[in-house]
Amino acid sequence: MKRVLAYAVCILTSAMFAFPYLWMLAGSFRTTSAMLTAPLRLWPERFDLTGFQSIVEIGDLSLLRAAANSLFITGASTAIAVAVTALGAYAITRRPRVLAFRVLRYGFLTTMMYPYMLLVIPVYIVVFKLGLLGSYTGIILFLALGPIQFFLFEQFFRTLPAEVIEAATIDGASELAILLRIVLPMAAPIVATVAIITFLLNWAQWFPVLVISSTSDTWTLPVALLNLNGELGTNFQGIMALSVVTTLPVAALFLLAQRRVMAGMTEGAVKG
């Protein structure tokens, strides 16, 4: 009896958490008038594609361009984040007593405490001063810095067996060779974890993208969606369709790598 009750609570909670996805999916295929008559219906009367057709052009931005921007900005910032943070964390962990590295680590951790949303305001001024407003470069470089990436890499490099590295040093291998031939192969799983988590997090970014952009040319899917949602005259079906397009790629990526992502995010938070 208690067991039945426990399952009832879990199933009900799960249903409530899953409902917005199902409703979004149904809403993207159901006409606005069908939605108005039966807001709760989760299976479309018929698969109406006008919602998706209506978002092929979002104002003066094409959906294709927004999707390409999302892929490019997220992909590039993820690649840079992984490479730059891994190398930085590696140097800091291998030479923990070098003063410059201690200052760097401390400086980085302090800046990461600054509320992200508020950092974007002065970052706007910095990007302006660098002449990078409206550029992909400005957006990508800003998105390449995050605390969880650093914590995960630092945590991993601390567990590297010292004997292996010592042995290689005695054999006369250069530090670069040690990094490329010994450390990198061992680091493959953590690199994958950090890359996936960074991709998920940066795909969702909208505020820095909006602030650093000067035209809609560099907008990503979430920014386009925010814009569409804020327009007067509601294209409800189009909004749901664009929500689906924005959500589906990362939801799929997460489901494929769920254990890795959940373990990585937990560890990044707990060790941080």
Next chain:
Amino acid sequence: MGLTARRWWRGEAVFYAFALPFAALTVIFGVWPILLGISVSFTASATALKAVPTWVGLANYATILADPGFVASLWRTLLYAACAVAANVGFALAYALLLNSRLIGWGRGLFKLLLFLPVVTPDVPGYVVWRWLYDQTFGAINAALGGLGLPAFGGIASPSTAMLAILLAELWHHAGFYLVIFLANLAICERALEEAADIDGARTWQKTLYVIIPQLRPAIVINTVYALIQFLKTFTVVVVTTKGGPNGATDFLSYHAYQYFDQGRYGEATAMASVLFVIVLGVAVGVYGLGERGRA
């Protein structure tokens, strides 16, 4: 190149080369903007982007403190953060205990997965869907309440319920993260202590309260600090759903600061950012300190 220099290059200098890009990004997008933000908060907004800004001392701080909207939004933010932290951490703790109990066998992984999915769902589409779920004509929530014969929920349209509506949407987005941290902590709890309690004939609630929860202190502290930082700077959900309304009911600090920024009032915006930074830092350090002291 001499032998020592070559050895140094092969051994030590390479670490500086490794760290250089990371250091450059940290300075350009971390240290510089924060220092710049502080300095801009002491300058006149109109000259903030100029090479030689006009210094106005504490005038921007005086302006925002004299702005009744700021003071009101400060209290609103603190109230909201307190409620949201309690709701999120409380719910995640209760749900984690339930999922971890012997009552739940099959399906535990799926239940956890479904709660975590919103965490990695981009926040804009997530909140866009919530904005429409609350809608008075399209919305599924009022349709469901009506179907059950319950009174309609004002959602984001009514000043009295807007804050609750935002809290629920944010709980959907964030609670899975706290849940997973609790579950990770529960996984390393001493089963032997629970078995000992069983032998002593402890009831389930006694075991939970006196055996399990004390072992969850690390997760409770981490989650509370994370949630506080999270909900003190609540922003995206406001931009997507209410834009601070109705009637200012959801005009939180970060949104208030953003509006200054949007109007080009950089001095006031950065002054407000500095104030919020100090609050976030103070509260986070305070809570963390309390948690640490309690452990000693």
